[in-house]
Structures are given as C-alpha cells and as structure tokens.
Amino acid sequence: MEIAGTSDEQIVERALAGDGDAFGEIVRRWERRIFALAYGILGREEDARDATQETFIAAFRNLKGFRGDAKVSSWLHRIAVNQCITRQRRARVRGETSLEGAEEDGAQFVSELEASPAVSAEGREQTEAVRRAVNALPPELRSVVVMKEFEDLTFQEIADTLGVPLSTVKSRLYTALKQLRLRLEKHGVQAARV
Amino acid sequence: MNKIQEMNDCGRGEQLVAYLYGETGPDERAGFERHLSACAACHDELTAFGQVRETVGAWRAELLTHAPTVTTAGMIPAATAPRATRTDSHGRTSWGALREFFALSPAWVRYGSVAAALVVCALAALAVANAQVRYENGSFAFSTGLARETVKSPSVPQTLSANAGDAVPLDQLVAERDAAVRELQETRAQLDDSRAANIEAVYHEIDDTQPNDAGGPSAPNVEPTTRQRRSTGTQRKSARRATQGEDDLPRLIDLLSSGN
Numbered sequence: 001m002e003i004a005g006t007s008d009e010q011i012v013e014r015a016l017a018g019d020g021d022a023f024g025e026i027v028r029r030w031e032r033r034i035f036a037l038a039y040g041i042l043g044r045e046e047d048a049r050d051a052t053q054e055t056f057i058a059a060f061r062n063l064k065g066f067r068g069d070a071k072v073s074s075w076l077h078r079i080a081v082n083q084c085i086t087r088q089r090r091a092r093v094r095g096e097t098s099l100e101g102a103e104e105d106g107a108q109f110v111s112e113l114e115a116s117p118a119v120s121a122e123g124r125e126q127t128e129a130v131r132r133a134v135n136a137l138p139p140e141l142r143s144v145v146v147m148k149e150f151e152d153l154t155f156q157e158i159a160d161t162l163g164v165p166l167s168t169v170k171s172r173l174y175t176a177l178k179q180l181r182l183r184l185e186k187h188g189v190q191a192a193r194v
Numbered sequence: 195m196n197k198i199q200e201m202n203d204c205g206r207g208e209q210l211v212a213y214l215y216g217e218t219g220p221d222e223r224a225g226f227e228r229h230l231s232a233c234a235a236c237h238d239e240l241t242a243f244g245q246v247r248e249t250v251g252a253w254r255a256e257l258l259t260h261a262p263t264v265t266t267a268g269m270i271p272a273a274t275a276p277r278a279t280r281t282d283s284h285g286r287t288s289w290g291a292l293r294e295f296f297a298l299s300p301a302w303v304r305y306g307s308v309a310a311a312l313v314v315c316a317l318a319a320l321a322v323a324n325a326q327v328r329y330e331n332g333s334f335a336f337s338t339g340l341a342r343e344t345v346k347s348p349s350v351p352q353t354l355s356a357n358a359g360d361a362v363p364l365d366q367l368v369a370e371r372d373a374a375v376r377e378l379q380e381t382r383a384q385l386d387d388s389r390a391a392n393i394e395a396v397y398h399e400i401d402d403t404q405p406n407d408a409g410g411p412s413a414p415n416v417e418p419t420t421r422q423r424r425s426t427g428t429q430r431k432s433a434r435r436a437t438q439g440e441d442d443l444p445r446l447i448d449l450l451s452s453g454n
Contacts, residue, residue: 027264028263031261031263031264032258032261032263033258033261034264035257035261035262035264036254036257036258036261039257039261040254040257049262049264052264053264056264126249126252127253127256130249130250130252130253131253134250134253145250148215149247149250149251149254150254154217155212155215155217167208170207170208170211170212171207171208173211173215174207174208174210174211175207177211177214177243177246177247178239180246180250181242181243181245181246184246184249185242
C-alpha cells in the first residue's frame with residue numbers, strides 16, 4: 001500500500017473503507033505535534049502522553065463523523081485541545097491549578113531533551129526557564145497562548161474551541177504574553193537562542 | 195480574574211496582540227501603526243512580546259524534535275470498526291464515564307467508595323480463606339468462615355455424630371431405640387403381672403389368718419392380741435415382698451444406657 005504521498009483526507013477514506021493500517025499512518029504523522037500541543041497545555045509529560053493517546057482513540061471512534069469540511073490536522077488538534085481542557089477541568093476539581101515548580105520526576109522525554117548534545121548548557125537553562133514560565137501561567141492563559149503559538153489558530157478558532165468571546169481571547173493572550181515577558185526577563189532570557 | 199482584564203497604559207492591549215499576530219483589518223492596522231509611532235510604551239511592549247514569541251517558538255521546536263511516540267497498540271483495533279466500543283450519549287465508554295464520575299466527585303465519595311470496596315474484599319478473602327470442603331462417610335460437606343452452617347449433598351445418606359469424629363449411622367440408632375422401647379414394654383407387662391400376683395397372695399393370706407374379723411367390729415380401745423400382732427406383722431412382710439419385686443426390676447435409664 002502506497003501511503004507516503006497520500007493526503008490525510010485520502011488516508012481517512014481508506015480507513016473508513018476498511019484499511020486496518022490506514023489510521024496507523026495518521027497516528028505516525030501527527031503524534032509528535034499532538035504530544036507537543038498537549039505538553040504545552042498540560043505541562044506534564046505523563047498527562048500529555050495520556051491526552052495524546054485519548055486523542056487518537058477518540059478520533060478513531062468518531063472517524064465516521066469526519067465530514068471532510070476541515071483538514072484532518074485541524075480536526076485532530078481540536079480533539080486534542082478538548083481532551084486537554086477536559087483534563088484541566090478535572091485537575092481544577094482536584095485542586096491542581098498550578099504547575100509552577102512542577103518536577104518532572106522520571107520524565108524520560110524531558111531528560112532526553114535536556115541531555116541532547118545539540119542543546120548547549122545555556123539552551124538547556126532557557127528551555128527550562130520557558131517551560132517553567134509557561135507552566136506558571138493559569139490554565140486558561142496557558143491554553144490560549146499554546147493554541148496560538150503552537151497551532152497558529154486564529155482568535156476566532158480559539159474562541160470557538162473554548163466557548164468564550166473573541167475579546168476574551170485577545171485579553172487572555174495579552175495577559176499571558178505580559179506574564180511570560182516578566183518571568184523570562186526575571187530568568188535573564190532575552191531572546192530566542194534555545 | 196483581574197489580570198486578564200489588565201491592559202497596557204494606553205488601554206490598547208487587545209489591539210496590540212491583534213497587530214502582533216496579524217489579525218487586524220487594514221483600517222485598524224493603519225490606525226495602530228500611527229499610534230505606535232507616537233507611543234514608546236506600546237512600541238517597547240510590542241518588541242518584548244515578539245521576543246517572547248520567538249522564545250516560545252524555539253521551545254516548541256525542541257519539543258517537536260524530542261517528542262516521544264505514543265503507543266496506541268491494543269487500543270485501536272486493526273480492522274476499522276468505529277464505535278465498536280460501547281459508549282454513552284457523550285461518546286464515553288462505561289469505564290471512562292466511571293472515571294469521570296469519581297474525578298468530579300468530592301473526596302468523601304471517593305474515599306468512602308474505596309473503604310467500602312476494601313471491606314467487601316476483606317470479607318470475601320475471609321470467606322475464601324476459611325472455606326472447607328470435607329468428605330465423611332460418603333457425603334460432601336462445605337462450609338465457609340462467615341457461615342458456619344454445613345451444606346451437605348442431599349443425595350447421600352445423612353449422618354449424626356455423637357462425638358466429634360465419631361459418626362454413627364442414623365438407621366442403627368433408630369433400631370436400637372425401637373429395641374429399647376420393646377424391652378421396656380415387656381418389662382412393664384411383667385411388672386404388672388407380678389404386682390397383681392403379689393396383691394392376690396396378700397389378700398389370700400389375710401383371709402386365711404383372720405377368719406373371724408368379718409363377724410363384728412373390733413373395739414377401738416382394746417389391746418391387740420398376740421395373734422393379731424402376728425397377723426399384722428405378716429401383712430407387712432407380704433407388702434414388703436411385693437415392694438421388693440418392683441425393686442428387683444431393671445430401671446428404664448439402665449436399659450437405655452445399656453442399649454447404647
């Protein structure tokens with residue numbers, strides 16, 4: 001089966017036609033981006049892994065509901081954002097509102113990232129500073145800034161996903177950027193040299 | 195949230211982010227650019243935000259480079275069969291709905307459920323640990339640690355046990371009981387015959403020794419004669435013999451104990 005040059009939409013059609021391997025190709029193509037999005041919003045590797053798994057499982061279950069009006073990537077990212085928001089709400093109920101200072105005990109992905117030879121010591125410090133600064137944001141601000149910076153969604157798309165007015169998205173993004181600036185300057189991170 | 199509502203000194207925070215991300219219309223963009231040329235604070239903030247964006251973007255690139263692969267093996271069946279799993283009206287599985295219920299429940303509900311589950315498990319473990327299955331005299335017996343009642347198979351003969359570990363067949367006990375009852379009845383019949391014979395003998399002896407008594411009443415204040423005293427002693431001896439006949443008979447308790 002030739003899949004390399006096939007679009008996502010065609011692969012979904014194959015999956016709907018009964019091709020058992022087709023959906024696996026969708027997972028391989030998008031799992032890293034979905035994981036990065038989930039990690040940015042949730043801030044914990046374990047939560048991000050779970051959210052990524054749940055995203056693809058939910059997508060597979062609702063494959064027949066995919067109408068092709070939007071791109072497969074947009075559809076997947078919307079599912080992922082919803083999974084992350086649901087997790088954030090559960091965490092809020094449990095009283096876990098802040099990730100500031102959250103340790104990455106046993107987080108294999110983060111330790112690999114920090115141990116990479118391609119990343120300098122200064123880069124590792126800045127990566128850690130950015131991670132801490134983003135994690136320190138309240139969940140509603142963190143979601144907006146990650147959806148904008150990671151997925152380049154429009155203000156209207158973010159507003160529709162979160163169910164909030166357009167002006168709320170802009171004000172949340174402004175506040176998030178302002179807090180990130182203050183925290184990064186506090187850690188001496190001036191510009192992007194990660 | 196107060197921080198969400200905060201704007202810059204010019205009150206143009208929303209316009210600033212819209213301009214930063216290129217989501218302004220032509221007129222709005224032109225108007226904000228005119229403001230930027232005259233407002234140092236907005237210009238400085240726009241520059242700083244641009245640097246923040248670059249930093250976050252670089253972090254995202256690092257994440258994408260080192261992001262792990264996610265295992266969905268076993269969760270998604272090889273053959274495409276969407277909605278093969280039972281879900282509720284919200285698209286959740288039963289397990290997912292249960293997890294969400296506990297996730298949104300207050301702490302006392304979660305801890306109470308855990309405590310109840312532990313109690314049930316402890317009782318079940320106790321019952322299993324003390325369960326006994328025995329085979330005695332052709333019958334199976336099952337008992338648990340919670341219910342000491344013994345459940346026996348109805349198809350095999352029942353047994354009674356006089357002492358622990360000493361089971362006697364029920365049929366044998368019934369036969370012994372019937373034999374004791376028969377022996378008791380025979381003994382009672384012999385006793386009645388013997389008593390009647392003794393009484394008859396006493397009456398005859400009295401009649402033989404007092405032939406004149408029937409003639410007239412005796413005077414109450416008169417001393418009995420020697421013959422009368424002797425006659426009275428004879429009556430006592432006869433009565434004593436009749437009583438001795440009852441004493442010589444076996445007692446019921448002895449018969450029952452000898453039967454066992």
